[in-house]
Amino acid sequence: MEKKEDNQQEEEQVVNPWEVSGKDGGKIDYDKLIDKFGCQKLDQSFIDRVERLTSRPPHVFLRRGVFFAHRDFNEILDAYERGDKFYLYTGRGPSSEALHLGHLVPFMFTKYLQDAFKVPLVIQLTDDEKCMWKNLSVEESQRLARENAKDIIACGFDISRTFIFSDFDYVGGAFYKNMVKVAKCVTYNKAVGIFGFTGEDHIGKVSFPPVQAAPSFPSSFPHLFSGKDDLLCLIPCAIDQDPYFRMTRDVAPRIGYHKPALIEASFFPALQGETGKMSASDPNSAIYVTDSAKDINYKVNKHAYTGGQESMEKHRQYGANLEVDIPIKYLSFFLEDDAELEHIKKDYGAGRMLTGEVKKRLIEVLTELVERHRTARAAVTDETVDAFMAVRPLPNMFD
Amino acid sequence: MEKKEDNQQEEEQVVNPWEVSGKDGGKIDYDKLIDKFGCQKLDQSFIDRVERLTSRPPHVFLRRGVFFAHRDFNEILDAYERGDKFYLYTGRGPSSEALHLGHLVPFMFTKYLQDAFKVPLVIQLTDDEKCMWKNLSVEESQRLARENAKDIIACGFDISRTFIFSDFDYVGGAFYKNMVKVAKCVTYNKAVGIFGFTGEDHIGKVSFPPVQAAPSFPSSFPHLFSGKDDLLCLIPCAIDQDPYFRMTRDVAPRIGYHKPALIEASFFPALQGETGKMSASDPNSAIYVTDSAKDINYKVNKHAYTGGQESMEKHRQYGANLEVDIPIKYLSFFLEDDAELEHIKKDYGAGRMLTGEVKKRLIEVLTELVERHRTARAAVTDETVDAFMAVRPLPNMFD
Numbered sequence: 001m002e003k004k005e006d007n008q009q010e011e012e013q014v015v016n017p018w019e020v021s022g023k024d025g026g027k028i029d030y031d032k033l034i035d036k037f038g039c040q041k042l043d044q045s046f047i048d049r050v051e052r053l054t055s056r057p058p059h060v061f062l063r064r065g066v067f068f069a070h071r072d073f074n075e076i077l078d079a080y081e082r083g084d085k086f087y088l089y090t091g092r093g094p095s096s097e098a099l100h101l102g103h104l105v106p107f108m109f110t111k112y113l114q115d116a117f118k119v120p121l122v123i124q125l126t127d128d129e130k131c132m133w134k135n136l137s138v139e140e141s142q143r144l145a146r147e148n149a150k151d152i153i154a155c156g157f158d159i160s161r162t163f164i165f166s167d168f169d170y171v172g173g174a175f176y177k178n179m180v181k182v183a184k185c186v187t188y189n190k191a192v193g194i195f196g197f198t199g200e201d202h203i204g205k206v207s208f209p210p211v212q213a214a215p216s217f218p219s220s221f222p223h224l225f226s227g228k229d230d231l232l233c234l235i236p237c238a239i240d241q242d243p244y245f246r247m248t249r250d251v252a253p254r255i256g257y258h259k260p261a262l263i264e265a266s267f268f269p270a271l272q273g274e275t276g277k278m279s280a281s282d283p284n285s286a287i288y289v290t291d292s293a294k295d296i297n298y299k300v301n302k303h304a305y306t307g308g309q310e311s312m313e314k315h316r317q318y319g320a321n322l323e324v325d326i327p328i329k330y331l332s333f334f335l336e337d338d339a340e341l342e343h344i345k346k347d348y349g350a351g352r353m354l355t356g357e358v359k360k361r362l363i364e365v366l367t368e369l370v371e372r373h374r375t376a377r378a379a380v381t382d383e384t385v386d387a388f389m390a391v392r393p394l395p396n397m398f399d
Numbered sequence: 400m401e402k403k404e405d406n407q408q409e410e411e412q413v414v415n416p417w418e419v420s421g422k423d424g425g426k427i428d429y430d431k432l433i434d435k436f437g438c439q440k441l442d443q444s445f446i447d448r449v450e451r452l453t454s455r456p457p458h459v460f461l462r463r464g465v466f467f468a469h470r471d472f473n474e475i476l477d478a479y480e481r482g483d484k485f486y487l488y489t490g491r492g493p494s495s496e497a498l499h500l501g502h503l504v505p506f507m508f509t510k511y512l513q514d515a516f517k518v519p520l521v522i523q524l525t526d527d528e529k530c531m532w533k534n535l536s537v538e539e540s541q542r543l544a545r546e547n548a549k550d551i552i553a554c555g556f557d558i559s560r561t562f563i564f565s566d567f568d569y570v571g572g573a574f575y576k577n578m579v580k581v582a583k584c585v586t587y588n589k590a591v592g593i594f595g596f597t598g599e600d601h602i603g604k605v606s607f608p609p610v611q612a613a614p615s616f617p618s619s620f621p622h623l624f625s626g627k628d629d630l631l632c633l634i635p636c637a638i639d640q641d642p643y644f645r646m647t648r649d650v651a652p653r654i655g656y657h658k659p660a661l662i663e664a665s666f667f668p669a670l671q672g673e674t675g676k677m678s679a680s681d682p683n684s685a686i687y688v689t690d691s692a693k694d695i696n697y698k699v700n701k702h703a704y705t706g707g708q709e710s711m712e713k714h715r716q717y718g719a720n721l722e723v724d725i726p727i728k729y730l731s732f733f734l735e736d737d738a739e740l741e742h743i744k745k746d747y748g749a750g751r752m753l754t755g756e757v758k759k760r761l762i763e764v765l766t767e768l769v770e771r772h773r774t775a776r777a778a779v780t781d782e783t784v785d786a787f788m789a790v791r792p793l794p795n796m797f798d
Contacts, residue, residue: 128575128579131579131583132579132582132583135583138576138579138580167575168572168575168576168579169572170571171570171571171575172569172570172571172572172575173567173568173571176527176566176567176570176571176575177537177567180527180530180531180537180567180603181537183531183601183602183603183606184530184531184534184601184603185601186601186602186603187598187599187600187601187602188587188596188597188598188599188600188601188602188605189598189599191602192598197587198587199586199587199588199591200586200587200588201586201587202582202583202584202585202586202587203582203585203586203587203590203605203606203608203609204579204582204583204585204609206587206602206605206606207582207602207605207606207609209602210602210603210606
């Protein structure tokens, strides 16, 4: 009986900050996720409005539905249209040395938002979280946070508008006060309902959600937003982080704060197929920003799951199944030229283009992307990291 | 059935940081508490050893058994005898504006320890705890913390050896890292076993024990104890705080730290009788440091429970029951002259001295004590508080 229930549970789709798996091990059903989480679908009218308000083409991730859901994004745009600014908040749990392309997605998009709206940005490195969840030492978590900060900075953030902080360095003062205010409003039972903690989880895990909630409130950053307690906050993140911010939005009005708005991304698929996020334990499941051209060539050719047919004859006859094809998915993220992407999809889907040709183009795109990132990262010195992480005012951040 | 179980529970002795009540509403059984908590009795050999090591008479609270239990106090004395120093850590939850005499007991004793051993002292004001438990605002908790700091400073602490901090101001950095290290080692189930949390308690409460644990470790105070990670810690406190430090001592070796030692006090009895701690909700249950001579006179005469007999004839015949007599208990805390106290106990117990006479002497002793405290407190300015609470090195603190 117990076993049967276990099996039934395993069949259901699970998406939370620590686990992402589709029903029966299949693809994530994002429509169902929107329903379950209670967020809104980001439809074309938003994309058009962003284009109009920012006078620049919407980011690939926006026009191709990578960022597909939101909470109160309309209120951010309303405020912006009235001439009010907002600030961006995103983050990373520094659990590994090298980032893969999926890790870069929210940062690439956040950089676009920062540039397009000209707004300040806070980036939280949850070294405390990873110290607790991955059982890393404090020192190792902080080392990884700084290493990851270099990759994040390499995405091109504007230092005059960006504050990066490690929890171990920054928690305290106004930030800690907001943690306590949030914690007072969340019962243990409620936290269990949202995060699924068990009695055998340590109390550090139970204590953590307020740490991720606090940056949603401008008063957590007195050196940036002093006297701007009404400033709205927009959080670009992958949708697995939604539980933290559902909790935060539930608490916010009870402690006199605005609810943060969210714009949420789907998951970047593994090379082996679109059944969830990539796995850190299998290096062949992802392209890392540290991969060489040779690595990329090998991984795409050897491990990318494709929708091509088993023989050339069949392929010419039926064409590729684009729905499951990873090279097409990856190109949809990173090939910016809409016309070329459409052309590839049309020809590949019709069998006129072969899997090898699509893979070749993907390898070019990824190699260029990774090479560009590597060059940018090499230019990020320890002094640059210190400068981004200095607790300082950001003058003219709203100009 | 359920009701019966409830009643059975109510009959048991309960001592934890939030509730102190004897079995069947009676007196606390301290021997049983020592057994249950697993601490040690502080016997005469300790008192003699302290006297010998410090070359001064042991404090009244020591020689009269107010501080009656310990954990590893012998190790502190061993270290001191070897020429190694230690540091003292005590604290207060600032939930009310005015302190009563029971609140002063640990601080008066801590001042004696500081003077006798010439060691540094950290005093934690858990404004975050009171903000969470008493549902005070952050601002009100911090205001109370500063007000309470004035009363604490008035006990005569040496500013060159004393650091007072508010959690809201000080949590962060090395202190926060230690909080995380502790939290990683305590499961929710374990915390429930120690502190009795329920699912309806908010997660702020669950997060708090590591905050009270952290000052037990010298690395939480880099501005004081940098490079002195091996420094031993001695915590003078009332025994209701033992659960926090049982947890701390359990965790310490797992994170590479020394266990803090403890020296633990019994509770200062209420005017109405020795059935637990005094009640903040009943001003007549305690003498406050803000009480006037008239208040003290009224409270002692009107509310102090005595062991005197109901008529003068009976009193002359049987004498007072000293075991339940509050004036005698209070004199045992605050009348320093051993000979006079013995004389009063002998005559009162034999019926030669009347209750009114004992009360009169107590009123004199308390009025002088409270008057002395009031004068000392009046001299504590906001600048003095700032000076004690400044994050600063304490030069020559071990001299």
